[in-house]
Amino acid sequence: MSEQKKISPGHQRYLDSIKKTEKKKRLWQISLLLAFLILWELAGQMKWIDPFIMSQPSRVWNSLENLVREGSLGLHIAVTTSETLIGFALATIIGLGAAIALWWFPLAAKILDPYLVVLNALPKIALGPILIVWAGAGPKAIIAVTVLVTVVVTIINLYNGFIQTDQGKIHLLRSFGASRRQIFLKVVFPSNVPNLISALKINIGLAWVGVIVGEFLVSRAGLGYLIVYGGQVFKLDLVMASIFILCILTALMYYAVVYLEEITMKIWHS
């Protein structure tokens, strides 16, 4: 494939045009962000908006510098990130286990179906205060909220994937005399790997929602705490700074999952 091939002028033009579009896209993406930041800054300087309420990039920057100087930024990031990762991992493991159990016992799946539907429709945040009472006002409650927000969707998505496994492939294995366990391990699970990855992608987003809401309710550290605290004492710069960091963290974690997806897809050969 990597042999040096003569590229015809027509093909060269095509390749160049792809590169050009790519460049144009990047340029616009960066310009949009810069334009937004400059306009925001300018609007503050010119008193078109009140920087005390609306904040502005330079103030957000100062606020970030303060956090770094105090040495607390690392702590807040570490608390929120670790809560997210733990909640995300727990929800994925519990969700996967529950989905396997439902697939294994079809009658149980039928019986539990309406409960799952209601749990799925319910805004899980509503259960937050109960969880605080049960798990105590601390990281445990935050992780519990995160798991609760994430786990139901995981169960439903994975279970639906499992039951939609190609019947032809299951039939083939059955014709070789495969047991239910073999059918799960050799067909149902491997053919649902792409499904599992897309569940992870959804979960990571939901886990952030769970953690931030959890931190709104109970916390003494973390980005959610900073946001609530900043709001209460009218330090909007601090709120914006926290959201800015949150943006970076969520993007990083999302791309980590996308990277994982690329690797598994290569192994999976779809």
Next chain:
Amino acid sequence: MLKLEGVGFNYHTPEGEIQAIQEVSLDIKDGEFLSIIGPSGCGKSTLLSLIGGMLRPSAGRVTIDDQEITEPDPRIAWMPQRDQLFPWRTILGNVLIGIEVKRQPTLEDRRKAVALLEKYGLGDFIDRYPNQLSGGMRQRAALIRTLAVEPQILLLDEPFSALDYQTRLTVADEVRMIIQREQKTSILVTHDIGEGISMSDRVVVLSKRPAVIKNCHDVVLSTDSVSPMARRDAPEFGHYFNRIWKELDVQ
């Protein structure tokens, strides 16, 4: 010898009971190639599932050498409609799946599987993945997966229906030759009359549901070739074709 004695099968749905197959009796000789032709939806595939022990008959019984078949039997292997190769497994991994279900594949199993793949022209594709193979090659790999468990009887469930016409003719030819060399008893289910006649020693025509045997044709052609391509050129081919066409009563 494979025997069907008064086999019947009823489907149950909340709306009622549907008679799919009624009183089907057949003797299939060792090494015979039998085709089952019938209108679509008549229960041909169900009949194969009954023979393969995937379903239990509502009436009658299926036996191999007088032993009743009640569950998937190692002497019988099934080749599905689409190739059903697992995209996440290499060709060798796919071929070994039938053995894996029974036991941990030994080196000897691997060696045999590789030998089969090499014998039938897939030697260079052992470590490739199904999406890197053409439709015809995939179907050949699916046949080798069926042969790898060393069955006596092959059940072919419209194995060429997902292929385009040209590939279909070539693959049918290849499959028939391979089965001839491996000396397996085979039952082919198809709705393609030409395919049935050109591949088989005997063609069984089923009626519409509830399926009963309408007629059995011993296919005797004035050619010694087993190649379906060559057999299609035999003068009697058209004669069989017309008779079966009429029996199928397609309107």
